[in-house]
Amino acid sequence: MxxxxxxxxxxxxxxxxxxxxxxxxxxxxxxxxxxxxxxxxxxxxxxxxxxxxxxxxxxxxxxxxxxxxxxxxxxxxxxxxxxxxxxxxxxxxxxxxxxxxxxxxxxxxxxxxxxxxxxxxxxxxxxxxxxxxxxxxxxxxxxxxxxxxxxxxxxxxxxxxxxxxxxxLQNHWMMAVHPILIYLGYVGLTVPFAYAMSALITKRPGSEWMTQTRTWTLVGWGFLGLGKVAGGWWSYEVLGWGGYWAWDPVENVSILPWLTATAFIHSVQVQERRRMLKAWNLLLIILTFALTILGTFIIRAGVISSVHAFGDGPVGPYFLGFFLLVSAVSFGLLALRWDQVRDRADLDSVVSREGSFLLGNVLFLAMTFAVLLGTLFPLLVEAVTGEKVTVGAPFFNQVSFPLWLGILALMGIGPLLPWRKAEEQSLRRNLAWMLGGALVAGALAYLFGVRKFYPLMTVALCAYNLVSLGLLLSGALVPRLRLSSQGPLRVFVQYATESRRRFGSMIVHFGVVVIALGIAGSGGYRVDQQLRVTLGESVPFQGYELRAIDRFMEQTPGRISAGAVVEVWRDGRFVATLRPRVNVFGGGDTQPVPTPDVLYTAWHDVYLNVAGPVRPDQDFIVLRAVQSPLIAWIWIGTAILAFGTAYTLLPAPRRQKRRVTAAA
Ligand code: HEM
CATH class of the missing domain: 1.20.120 (Four Helix Bundle (Hemerythrin (Met), subunit A))
Incomplete structure (x- = not known):
């Protein structure tokens, strides 16, 4: 009834x-x-x-x-x-x-x-x-x-x-976190967009709207970045292929607004300091918001197939309509106010802080365009010719790696450049130190066997960035030390407390360096092997011994698991026990989900996944063993980056506020 x-x-x-x-x-x-x-x-x-x-x-x-x-x-x-x-x-x-x-x-x-x-x-x-x-x-x-x-x-x-x-989605707790972070990011970035629209409507396209929304922007940007990495971690720990980024269309579309937002958080500084790039900043934030909607359309409309796509929902046309509406209204408003927003001054010199921001923006946008093109191209071809084509990882790697190296190079020099025009002598001196650091690190890495171009260049550029951070810090601390009677630690703490925005951005850039090393190591030197291990015996894997101890079958309400117990030994010493398994959820009639088990160390990981059936009558186990050097540094670097972002957002200390008020 x-x-x-x-x-x-x-x-x-x-x-x-x-x-x-x-x-x-x-x-x-x-x-x-x-x-x-x-x-x-x-x-x-x-x-x-x-x-x-x-x-x-x-x-x-x-x-x-x-x-x-x-x-x-x-x-x-x-x-x-x-x-x-x-x-x-x-x-x-x-x-x-x-x-x-x-x-x-x-x-x-x-x-x-x-x-x-x-x-x-x-x-x-x-x-x-x-x-x-x-x-x-x-x-x-x-x-x-x-x-x-x-x-x-x-x-x-x-x-x-x-x-x-x-x-x-049931297989890892990250599922409870990753979408929340992504949505907090998307929605956070709506706030600067709303203020930008308000600035256009009220004919106030000065820097007021950006200063007003700096916290919202950085919070949204930070959440989106965290969400992306959380997604990568989920992919690594759940999908069983031992990787974290596959240039999957869903991954691609959610990185697009992050790229334009990263360009935005830098270019706003040019408007704040030099009153330039008004139109550019408005354009970037409109693009960022429009890309979150376009991305959602691509994911939700069922036009792509992906591990993360939510396919065939009825919402596709609504999101497409909203994307077109948002684009038409916001670009229309921008065009209407063009006379007020266009720049009237030119760059004094490309070799300046604003020059580095502008070049960095070009690289971020070039990457956005390349990823968007690679993602949309198969859809467009299919729409026009009916043929299915794919744009794979090699395309995305080929276009994004050089741009990424360019970004790393600019990230090192940009913060050392003064506004308007760099003085040639100090630029040369700084570059000499940084390139020296790059050469030494590159040579050492080469001697230790890093011979592939991109990982080698990344190591060199990371050293170049570390030297740059050292120069920035010493440039800030040495004059203070000269004037102060206090010890170096006190002076450092004072500087870090007073110059939160500057010091926070150093922490953020340091986080990027750590992530870059993690990507270079795990992407360039990944080892992936299929191993057949007889129970009670060991097989060698990358300097370790993998000893299969047992198989197991577990049943809990709602889940059946079958897996292997594998001991990891190194140089005759026990290191850890790993339990890779396959989980079947529900009543046992759903698709089995691989559930790898990972041992993280500072230098590399040991990633084991069950790669064959686990049967009681069988005296061996087939494992997929993957090692991705430095992968843990991606997660650690992200934590540093998040901490640095939060640090830049801390309110200025009282003493500094008073000084600013007095100066005003
Ligand atoms: C801040 C340059 C890449 C995140 C800054 C600052 C500079 C700068 C000069 C301001 C420092 C200060 O206040 O003195 C650059 C250049 C880059 C680059 C030239 C390469 C094109 C990146 C990347 C990220 C990043 C890849 C993150 C993934 C940040 C953040 C801030 C910042 C969060 C703080 C922004 C704020 O306080 O509003 N950057 N950076 N930067 N940068 Fe970068």
């Missing part, structure tokens, strides 16, 4: 989404009216509505989580993507494991950022229109949730059990 009380969660969820949609429409209309008429009451009403949207979307999220945690299969999304035997964290993460739920998460974050902005952003001329733009974005996401990708459809006859989320 049909029991309406069973459907209450679905109705509650739909009701919350519809309420949020109504409030978002209200916030756009009333906010725009208030902003156009400079009516403070209407503006305040729109701000309250923005907070209301967040509460309504939070209610929708709470409803979805309740449905997932209580296995309420009367909600279609739960019935199609959850299973009662999943552990609690998997049930929570199932909310973003499929299309409708992930849009709900995105819409919730967008509502959260908007509410925060409505509550904490200074009450200036830009805020009203920035909120209108944020709320217009809210209208889009919430209406997609309400109309085409509704996670709250009620089922009249609920099934007794669901199939569970995609097994690949």
């Amino acid at each position: 049909f029991d309406p009380t069973q459907l209450s969660l679905a109705y509650l969820g739909s009701g919350s989404v519809l309420l949020a949609l109504g409030l978002a429409l209200y916030a756009v209309l009333v906010g725009a009216l208030g902003a156009a008429r400079h009516d403070a009451r209407l503006q305040t009403s729109a701000r309250y509505a923005a907070v209301g949207i967040f509460f309504a979307m939070t209610a929708a999220v709470v409803v979805m989580q309740t449905a997932l945690l209580t296995d309420d299969f009367s909600v279609k999304y739960v019935a199609e993507h959850s299973i009662s035997t999943s552990p609690t964290w998997v049930k929570v993460a199932t909310m973003w494991a499929a299309l409708e739920g992930s849009i709900l998460l995105w819409a919730w974050f967008a509502a959260g950022y908007t509410a925060l902005l409505a509550l904490v952003a200074p009450n200036d001329a830009l805020r009203p229109w920035a909120l209108v733009v944020m709320n217009a974005v809210n209208v889009f996401f919430i209406s997609v949730n309400g109309l085409v990708a509704n996670p709250f459809i009620a089922l009249a006859t609920p099934p007794l059990e669901g199939p569970g989320p995609n097994p690949l």
Whole structure:
């Protein structure tokens, strides 16, 4: 019998989404009216509505989580993507494991950022229109949730059990983290876009909008970068091929806004200091936002096949339409204000801080264009000729490696250059030290067997960057030490505390150097072998002995695992026990998921994956053994980069603030 009380969660969820949609429409209309008429009451009403949207979307999220945690299969999304035997964290993460739920998460974050902005952003001329733009974005996401990708459809006859989320997604806790970071990044980057639009609408294209949004931009950019690396780590620890980046279309589209945002966080400094690049900065932030939408269209429209694609959803045309609308409106506004935003001054010299930023921007954009082209090309060819073509890793590597080396080279010299024009003598002296460091490191690396071009160049450029960081630090500390009666450590701490932005950027660039070494080692010298190990015996692998001790079969509610127990020995000493396995989730009828086990060390890893059937009647195990030198440095470098980004964002200490106020 049909029991309406069973459907209450679905109705509650739909009701919350519809309420949020109504409030978002209200916030756009009333906010725009208030902003156009400079009516403070209407503006305040729109701000309250923005907070209301967040509460309504939070209610929708709470409803979805309740449905997932209580296995309420009367909600279609739960019935199609959850299973009662999943552990609690998997049930929570199932909310973003499929299309409708992930849009709900995105819409919730967008509502959260908007509410925060409505509550904490200074009450200036830009805020009203920035909120209108944020709320217009809210209208889009919430209406997609309400109309085409509704996670709250009620089922009249609920099934007794669901199939569970995609097994690949249940296999690693990173699944609970990676999408959250990516969405926090996307949504964070919407804020500078909204302020840029507001600056164009209100005819205030100075640097006010960028200064106002620096924190939001760096937070969004930081989350997006962290999300990318978290995705790489997930891929490495789950997909079983021993790699973290495959130039998969989904990986590619999410790196595009990160590249343009990296260009943006640098080029804004030129506008702040030299009042140049107004149009360029507006263009970059529009591109960044438009690329997040285009990327989502490519992933969600079912036009590509990928391990991470959420295929065949009905939302493709909506995202394409929104991308076209956003592009038309924002580029149209930019064109309308062209006279106010175009630069009237030229660069004094290319060999200057702003010159290095500009060149760096060109390299970041060239990489964006190449990755976009490589990703879209197969789609375009298929659309025109009907033929399937693929653009593989060799293309992406060939175009991106030289650009990446160029970025590393500029990252070393840029921060040492003064604004306007570099003095030739100090430039020569700095370059001599840096190139000397590069030569020594390159020669040492060559002697130790690094003979491949890109890894060798990366090692040399990393040393060049380390020397540059040393020069930057000594340039800042030596004059202070001369004037101070305090010891070097005190002076260093004082400098690091007072010059947070500068010192933070040094930490960030150091993180990039560490990541670059990790990429060079793991990409250039990866060893991948298939090994047949008889139980009780050992096989050699890259200086280690792998000793197969046992096989095992485990069954927990919702999961069956079969794997091997392998001891890792080196020079006669026991190092670790690894347990690579294959997991089958659900009732045993889903695709088996490889689950490698990894031993990380500072120099390399030992990555083992079961590469053949594990049968009780068999006295051997087939393993895929991979070693990627320096891979752990990618994760460590990312932590350094994240720490440095947070450090640049710390508020200036009191003493410095007072000095700035006094100077003003
Ligand atoms: C800041 C140059 C590449 C992340 C800076 C600064 C300079 C600079 C001069 C300002 C330092 C100061 O305040 O004194 C460059 C150049 C690059 C480059 C020329 C190569 C083209 C990168 C890369 C990343 C990065 C690849 C990260 C992946 C940052 C961050 C800041 C920064 C987060 C702080 C921004 C802020 O405080 O607003 N960079 N950099 N940079 N850089 Fe880079």
